[in-house]
Amino acid sequence: MYNSLSYKSKQFFWLIIKLSIVIGCGFFIWQRLTSNSEFHFFDFYQNLIKNNVFSTKNMLFLLISTFLNWFLEITKWETLASLCVKTSKKNATIQSLASLTTSLITPNRIGEYGAKAVYFDKSFRKQIVGLNLVGNFYQMIMTLFFGIIGFGYFVYNHNVSIDYHRVLRFLLLGIFIISAFFFGAKHFNYKGYSAEKARTFINRIPLKLNIKVAMISLLRFVVFSHQFYFLLLLFKIDISYLDAISAITTVYFISSIVPMLSLFDVVLKGTVAIWVFSFFNVEPLLILSVTTLMWIFNFVFPAIIGSYFVLTFKPNFVK
Template identity: 75%
Template sequence: MYNSLSYKSKQFFWLIIKLSIVIGCGYFIQQRLTSNNKLQFSAFYQNLIKNDIFSIKNSIFLFIFTFLNWFLEITKWEILASFCVKTSKKNATIQSLASLTTSLITPNRIGEYGAKALYFNKSLRKQVVGLNIIGNFYQMIITLFLGVIGFLYFVYKHNISIDYSKISRFVWIVFLVILVLIFGINYFKSKNNFVEKVKTFIDRIPLKLNLKVGFISLLRFLVFSHQFYFVLLLFKVDISYLDAISAITTVYFISSMVPMLSLFDFVLKGTVAIWVFSFFTIEPFVILSATTIMWVFNFVLPAIIGSYFVLTFKPNFVK
């Protein structure tokens, strides 16, 4: 009798959690789209109609970009997860989209790590979290590397003045933080074998897998940055390809360094993009419209699909 009640209590508990995630995600998406002071939904909608954004041809191209973006992300996760236990494309898709839905209401999408780990046996969850960190690390490295190149070109092209004294102070702070981390790691290494376990885990990952994940991360960055460029063209923005790509990589570079709820990610990117594209005398409304379209196609639509997988998720005790 007790076990039966406990089982039902756990089922009810998980149902509440899943419903809270889906309802919370839906509510915040609705709020971001309809309660943005900088982008009135009615004006945004009229702008879409005016530029024929959702014509059949334009919609097909936008969906192709989104499909490629998430196909690459799912493939990357399939490769990483298969290092731990053989994972099919179908399972990788379910895990990726469900974790996206879960992560939208957490800072820096940290909920993604726990959500993906729940799909695996308890003994594998630490490894799964580690593999997820590696996948996101490569995506961040690609964003920073290409972002720095784009940013330097952007600064040179527009002769933007930079306070080098502030940069030098920042570099010194980063250097000190690295030193503290090194001493901290050596201290903990002497106290326990946690760092050794992490090092052993990283050393176990073959070079071929690292190269695959890095290459897929590069392809994914190229896909969503060119999707952004395509959206700008749909809004009839007069800008050269080189200027557009340097500006787009600069936007991703700056916004990637600011911790924020994923649901507010497009607000951050919109704010940064307004400043960057102001050097090309492009109206803020157009840029906000473009970043919103990007957010809807690459986060909202996949999150809606992921909501189904969240609701149908069954924890180990009910499988």
């Protein structure tokens, strides 16, 4: 009798969690689209009509680029997860999209780590979290690499005023924190986690797999940055390819180093993009329209699909 009640309690508990994730995700998406003081949905819609965004050709390109972006992300996760447990493309898709939905309401998408881990047996979960961290690390490296180049080009060509003393203090603080982490981690051991175990785990990842994950991350960056460029062209923004790419990489670079709740990512990127593209005399509404479309296609649509996978997820005790 007790076991039966416990089982039903767990089922009810998981149902509440899943519904909370999906409802919370939907609510915050709606809030982001309707409550921005600088962004009016009616003006945004009129902009889409005016620039023929809903034409078959344009929608096809946007959908294909979104599909390619997520196909690469799913392939990357399939490659990494299979190092631990053989994972099919189907399972990698479910795990990636469900974790996206879950992560949108968490700072810096940290919920993604736990969401992917629950799909695996308890004995593999630490490794899954580590592999997910590796995948995100390579994506961040690509963003920083191209971002630094683009930002350097942008600053050099547009005489951007920078407080170099503040930047230097920021860099020194970053170096101090990283150094303290690496030196302190040597003696860190908490509930089975230690620097030595982390190094052993990282060393187990084959060089070939590291290269493959890095290349997939590079392709993803190329895909979504050029989707952004396509939208600039779609909204008839007069800007050269080189200036556009430097501005786009600068937007992603600055956005990536600012911790924020993922659902506010569209606000952050919109704010940064308005500042960056102001040097090219681009209207704020046009840039907000571009960043909002990027968010809708690459986060909102996949998160809606992921909501289904969240609701249909069954933890081990009910399988």
